[in-house]
């Protein structure tokens with residue numbers, strides 16, 4: 001059975017017994033936010049990233065979600081993307097297409113992937129332009145306190161080094177306060193060229209889910225969530241603090257194993 005709790009910023013912690021339990025809870029959670037967004041705004045705008053969270057969304061392709069989710073109202077974006085061809089093994093688009101988008105009736109024109117045939121800088125600029133157009137037409141909502149887009153849900157993972165999206169520790173990209181989408185050409189994790197939502201955009205979302213599994217991420221989870229004082233103020237995972245939105249951490253027990261007060265026998 002999952003353990004539910006809160007963390008220092010009032011966000012929610014969901015610690016799961018198994019990956020199967022986590023993926024069922026994640027599918028339920030996404031389906032609920034989709035339903036609420038469609039009810040409130042008529043559409044659902046989700047920002048995906050890469051890595052394990054996409055595999056863990058896989059249950060959305062099966063019953064009951066394949067029939068109950070209003071797929072025609074989904075608009076897909078990438079919170080980060082590697083600047084590689086769409087059929088490249090490193091492409092976050094390919095990962096989502098193979099694992100989800102090709103298996104559910106999402107409208108192709110609602111899938112907003114990056115232009116991979118230009119430089120990372122141009123791809124980031126073009127992607128921000130696309131998002132600005134969709135904010136104007138309110139396919140993407142807008143934050144009441146900044147001019148940032150307010151995605152209904154941004155779904156991200158956490159690297160063992162504490163990175164989220166393509167926001168890496170000690171990188172100047174963490175200080176980007178004006179752009180919505182920016183780029184890097186020196187990612188410490190290959191491939192080097194990437195585009196990424198900036199922290200103000202991630203923190204303006206209505207909902208942010210951080211999905212982390214495996215004991216190789218346990219230290220990063222501890223540093224991102226626990227009260228570690230000034231030890232790690234600029235760990236990207238720790239800097240995800242939605243201003244008005246809701247943050248939920250989806251963890252399995254190995255990823256949660258170094259959290260203060262966590263007892264593996266629970």
Ligand SMILES: O=C1O[C@H](COP(=O)(O)O)[C@@H](O)[C@H](O)[C@H]1O
Pocket residue numbers: 049050051052053080081082092156157158159160164165166189
């Ligand atoms: O490089 C990236 O890594 C993170 C984490 O991936 P994981 O496989 O360790 O879960 C991912 O969220 C990000 O989108 C991706 O570009």
